[in-house]
Amino acid sequence: MTTTGPGRRRDPDVDRRVLEAALTLYGEAGWGGFNVEKVAKVAGVGKASIYLRWSTGEALLIDALNQLGGIEDVETGDVRTDLVRLAEGVMMQYMGPSGRAVMRLGVEADQIPAIGERWRVIRESQVVAARTLVRRAMARGELPAGTSVTLLLDMLCGAVTMHVQATPAHLRHQLPATASRYIRELVDFLLRTVRSDQPVGVIEQG
Missing domain, CATH: 1.10.10.60 (Homeodomain-like)
Incomplete structure (x- = not known):
């Protein structure tokens, strides 16, 4: 500058x-x-x-x-609370005043090297914080030792991102009021899934 x-x-x-x-x-x-x-x-x-x-x-x-912040590390000692706060941080990236710019970055980051670098910094902060969170939870015994860190985080962050992007523009203003419930239901679903012995996608026969 x-x-x-x-x-x-x-x-x-x-x-x-x-x-x-x-x-x-x-x-x-x-x-x-x-x-x-x-x-x-x-x-x-x-x-x-x-x-x-x-x-x-x-x-x-x-x-x-460079005014766009990354995702900060979250550590409360409770995996559900940590995952909820992580998901809230991801959602705020897209719902905040700079949300559209963040979405653009995801599409255009490779067109300009310096812009691509900023996107990599944002993404890396999210990945590092998320992986650290999950590994701490496994060390505390809150998640099974064999939990796939990548799969869990792909489902959490991917679902949040898709939820925001799939919401029609004329309904986007409702997201702040509904985000908290959506995120908590999403986290509870994911925790039930990773803690269950039942493989994902297998339906129990009655």
Whole structure:
């Protein structure tokens, strides 16, 4: 990111508005529809103000994407609570103000190396936190020793992501009110599955 010249003070509010506008525009239009002029219009600032701070649109977008946080490690000592909080963190990535930008990242990450790197950081934080969570639960005896870490996490994180993406736009506003119940039912289902001796997909005959 470029800085302003000597004696020129940065306005934090302008920075915030531009970065938020960049994430909003990227989420709505993707990289193909992203440019400094459009960001300036959304942010309500002049293009010159943006170019004083960022030399290119790519540099601006990279800084904006760096505002996106990863998934933090969760440890409460109870696997159900840990999994619920992990799922809530994943859902908030997609439901929050920058949710559309996160979705775009998943599709376009390979188009620009620096953007791809940011996506890898976000994904890696999620994978590391999730794997650590499951392995701790196995060490405490809350999950069977042979639990497939990959399969459990694919089902949990994949289900949450699909739930958000499959919700029609006109119903997306209802997600915050229904997310908590959905996540808890999902976690309870997965825990029953991995703790059961009955293989997944096999139906008991009455």
